[in-house]
Amino acid sequence: MSPLSSTFCNSAFFILFLFVHFTETANLDTKHPAKGLLKVRLDYGLATQPVHGEDEGEGSHRWVFSSYLEFKDPVSSITDSQLRMMAQNAHKEMEIDMMQYDPEDKDGQFAILPTVMTILAFDNKIILASSQRGRSGFINEWPQSPVKLSLDRCSVF
Numbered sequence: 001m002s003p004l005s006s007t008f009c010n011s012a013f014f015i016l017f018l019f020v021h022f023t024e025t026a027n028l029d030t031k032h033p034a035k036g037l038l039k040v041r042l043d044y045g046l047a048t049q050p051v052h053g054e055d056e057g058e059g060s061h062r063w064v065f066s067s068y069l070e071f072k073d074p075v076s077s078i079t080d081s082q083l084r085m086m087a088q089n090a091h092k093e094m095e096i097d098m099m100q101y102d103p104e105d106k107d108g109q110f111a112i113l114p115t116v117m118t119i120l121a122f123d124n125k126i127i128l129a130s131s132q133r134g135r136s137g138f139i140n141e142w143p144q145s146p147v148k149l150s151l152d153r154c155s156v157f
Contacts, residue, residue: 028061032100036093038086040067040117040128042101047134063112065094065130075121083119083126090128091117 028048034041043064067090078086098113116131 027102032097034067034093035096035100036089038067038069038090038093038128040065040090040093040130041097061134063114063130063133065097065114065117067093067126067128069126069128071124071126074124075126078121078126083121086126087117087119087128090119091130094130 028044031044032041043062043066046064047061049061094117095113112133114130114133118129118131120127120129
């Protein structure tokens, strides 16, 4: 390969990298309220907390959506089919909530949407939580994380 074509290929790759990097970011300037009945929303604090040593952009954030519902009566009468439907509806609400943050890439697709919505029903509560997208690793790895502090306290005993 000639030096000129090598330089051209490297330049083209660099321009493509910049284009992809800047076209697949979300706008996290403003926290938006949940729009659906299940109140599924982005964990805004988690998404906007900078990760030490990482550049800004979707890859440097953790994307998790969740909802915590509390009822007057026990949820034991809710069937598995109804819970499955709630999880499916929660996933749709997650998509709606995500659109508030302008997450589309150049093809109009979600660049950072989690794929899984989990549901947990107990006592008179239901918790909905998505899988995590973006920055890899566990949330409890952060030095000032409340989860890490709680785990550290438990390990003392």
